[in-house]
Structures are given as C-alpha cells and as structure tokens.
Amino acid sequence: MYYVKNERNGQEIHNPEINLAIEYYLLNEKHFDEPIVFFYINDDSIIVGKNQNTYEEVNIDYVEENNVKVVRRFSGGGAVYHDLGVLNFCFITKDDGKSFRNFKRFTQPIIDALHDMGVEGAELKGxxxxxxxxxxxxxxxxxxxxxxxxxxxxxxxxxxIDAVVGALRPKKHKLESKGIKSVRSRVTNIKPFLDEQYQNINTKEFREMILLHLFEVERLEDVKEYVLTDEDWEEIDKFAEKYTANWKWNYGESPKFDLERSERFSVGTIEVKLNVEKGKISEIKIFGDFFGKGEISDVEERLTGIDYNAQSIRQALEKLDINHYIGDVAIDELVQLIY
Structure with missing residues (x-):
C-alpha cells in the first residue's frame, strides 16, 4: 500500500477543492500495483454527494455568512461537514466486483485503530x-x-458540532428513520472517548497514529510513500478547474418542478422532481444519498418523454439495471414514488 501526502512545495493543503481533485486524480490516473491510502484535512466546508441537490442539503445563508466552501464529490451518499478537527481518509484500489457497498472491508482497519486508542465502542452500524x-x-x-x-x-x-448543526439541512424523514430528533443528538466527536494519553492530540497527530496502525510500523519513516510530481499537480489543477472548483459542478441548476416526491428506502433517500406536460414526463431529476455505480442521468433520460402513468414508468425502469444505478430497490417502489 502507498501513502500519498497532500503537500505542495512542502505545504499541506487544506482547500477541499484541491484535496478532492487529488483524490479523483489518484483514482483515475495513478495505477500502482498496490492500493493507495490518502488523508486530508479541510478548512470549513460542506462536501455534498454526487446525486444530491445542493440547495436542499446546505443552509445557504450560513454558508455565505461563515465563508464555508461547498464542493460536490464524485461518490454518492449524503452531505458531510469538514473542518480542521475532521480527518478524512480515502482508500483507492481495484474494483474486484464484490467490494462496492461493502463498507466493512474499508472501515474495519479504522475501527481497529480506534480500538487500540481506547475507543472501545466504535463500530459500523446501519x-x-x-x-x-x-x-x-x-x-x-x-x-x-x-x-x-x-x-x-x-x-x-x-x-x-455547532457548525455542523448550522451548516447542514438533513431531511426530516432521514432523522425520523434513525429515531432521533436533531443533528446535534446524532453526532459526536471521537476525542472524548480516547485514552487519557491521547486527550491532547490534534488532527495531524491523530492521522499519524492511524497511519502507523494501517502500515503496522512504529515510525512514520517506514510508511511506504508516493510523492506527487509537478506533472501530477498540473493534471490535478486542470481537474479542480473543471469540476471541484467550478460553481456549476458544485451547485448546478435547481429549476422549479411541478411535482416533488421523496421517500426513505433501505438504499437511502430518493427524491424525484418532475414536470409533466400533456400527459408526458417533460423533465425529471433524481436526487438522493444512495450509492450507484452508473450515472443517474441514464435513468432520467429513460423516463423523459414517456407517458406519465404507472405502466409506462414500470416498463421504462425494467429496461435498466436499477441495482447498478441506485442499489437494491424494487421497481414497484420506484414506480410508486414517481407516480
């Protein structure tokens, strides 16, 4: 496994637009013979999932008043808040056809490291x-x-945590599905649960402890590392300009729709917005925090122009591998949501 630092000219980067660009570059352009692990610490920011409607996930007034950056990532899932007290980890490896949506495979090493630092109650749930x-x-x-x-x-x-509460706007039914009343009651920091010897640790020192555990070494000098080159940075900058630092990518258009429906499924929240003209779906957008492999625009295109009735919607969806695009959700459930 290789560890990649997000340093440029000896300076660590805390800009989420650049850090997410590095991650995407490593995924698509750097094909090593071993997996890659990448850590980064961002300034105040909200990272929204690929298929989410930024305007409905983010408290825009709070973001503008507090200079919080908003960046869209290329993975599904929900919006998360980053600041200098949050360590972000990333594993990049070959897609073996069995690991996608298998979160335990990648989070267990992190959980084991936390257990070693005294956080006995840390676990993957849901x-x-x-x-x-x-x-x-x-x-x-x-x-x-x-x-x-x-x-x-x-x-x-x-x-x-006050910033987390102020910056995000979670869906009501998402909170209800977890049996909680607020964001504040739902989240916690790790630090209070660490052993006494780690109570004064900062985020960078925390990262070092996780690294030593992952690589099973006692010194950082023994961690196998890849250093980004000038050529790497040139491509990273191009990607940031096109995507992660681009307003249109991060926010996108949010047109007004005639019909809006939202439901919580086992795969996550799915939200549908559509316009119907003369009995046909003239425009449709699908949002959510689900994890899909394919582009959700393929599903939207399949539904655009068809008659707005259950039978036509079902026939259109049956021509697609819904598991590929959204996950394990029944066609009938989607038909009921849309119609």
Whole structure:
C-alpha cells in the first residue's frame, strides 16, 4: 500500500477543492500495483454527494455568512461537514466486483485503530456510518470508475458540532428513520472517548497514529510513500478547474418542478422532481444519498418523454439495471414514488 501526502512545495493543503481533485486524480490516473491510502484535512466546508441537490442539503445563508466552501464529490451518499478537527481518509484500489457497498472491508482497519486508542465502542452500524453509543462520528461513501474504486470517509476527532448543526439541512424523514430528533443528538466527536494519553492530540497527530496502525510500523519513516510530481499537480489543477472548483459542478441548476416526491428506502433517500406536460414526463431529476455505480442521468433520460402513468414508468425502469444505478430497490417502489 502507498501513502500519498497532500503537500505542495512542502505545504499541506487544506482547500477541499484541491484535496478532492487529488483524490479523483489518484483514482483515475495513478495505477500502482498496490492500493493507495490518502488523508486530508479541510478548512470549513460542506462536501455534498454526487446525486444530491445542493440547495436542499446546505443552509445557504450560513454558508455565505461563515465563508464555508461547498464542493460536490464524485461518490454518492449524503452531505458531510469538514473542518480542521475532521480527518478524512480515502482508500483507492481495484474494483474486484464484490467490494462496492461493502463498507466493512474499508472501515474495519479504522475501527481497529480506534480500538487500540481506547475507543472501545466504535463500530459500523446501519448502511455506512461509524458510531459510538449510537452517535455518528464518521460518514462513508464509495465511487467506482474504469475498474477502480475509492472508499472514503470522515473521522470527527474534534469538530465544531455547532457548525455542523448550522451548516447542514438533513431531511426530516432521514432523522425520523434513525429515531432521533436533531443533528446535534446524532453526532459526536471521537476525542472524548480516547485514552487519557491521547486527550491532547490534534488532527495531524491523530492521522499519524492511524497511519502507523494501517502500515503496522512504529515510525512514520517506514510508511511506504508516493510523492506527487509537478506533472501530477498540473493534471490535478486542470481537474479542480473543471469540476471541484467550478460553481456549476458544485451547485448546478435547481429549476422549479411541478411535482416533488421523496421517500426513505433501505438504499437511502430518493427524491424525484418532475414536470409533466400533456400527459408526458417533460423533465425529471433524481436526487438522493444512495450509492450507484452508473450515472443517474441514464435513468432520467429513460423516463423523459414517456407517458406519465404507472405502466409506462414500470416498463421504462425494467429496461435498466436499477441495482447498478441506485442499489437494491424494487421497481414497484420506484414506480410508486414517481407516480
């Protein structure tokens, strides 16, 4: 396994637009003979899932007043808050056809490291959350591209929980499905649960402890490392300009739709917005925090122009591999949601 630092000219980068660009570059362009692990710490920011509607996930007023960056990632899942008290980890490896949506494979090494540091209650619960006493300290997501995949997540060591509460706008039925009343009651930091010897640790020192555990070494000098070159940075900058630092990619258009429906399924929240003209679907957008391999635009295109009735919607969906695009959800459930 190779460890990649997000350093440029000897300076660590905390800009989420650049850090997410590095991650995508490593996934698509750097094909090593071993997996890659990449860590980064971002300034105040919200990272939204690929298929989410930014305007409905983010408290825009809070973001603008507090200079919080908003960046869209290439993986599914929900929006997460980053600050200097959050360590973000990323594993990049070959897509073996069995690991996508298998969050345990990639989070267990992190959980084991936390157990070694005294966080005995850390565990993977539900679909993709790491929890302590039923409070979330890590959200995880996945993305696959050209036979390779990334599994990444957050680790709230010492985050500003008030900022998390102020910046995000979780769906009401998402909170209800977890039996909780607020974001504040749902999340926790890791630091209070660490052994006494780690109570004064900062995020960078925390990262070092995780690294030593992952590589099973006692010194950072013994960690196998790849250093980004000038050629790497040139491509990373191009990608950031096109995507992660681009307003249209991060926010996109949010047109007004006539019909809006949202439901919570086992695969996550699915939200549908559509316009119907003369009995046909003239425009449709599908949002959500589900994890799909394919582009959700393929599903939208299949549904656009068809008659707005249950039979036509079902026939259109049956021509697609819904598991590939959304996950294990029944066609009838989607038909009921849309119609």
């Amino acid at each position: 679909r993709n959350d790491l929890m302590i006493n039923d409070q979330k300290f890590s959200g995880n997501a996945m993305y696959t591209s050209h036979g390779r995949m990334t599994a990444h997540g957050t680790l709230m060591l010492d985050s500003q």
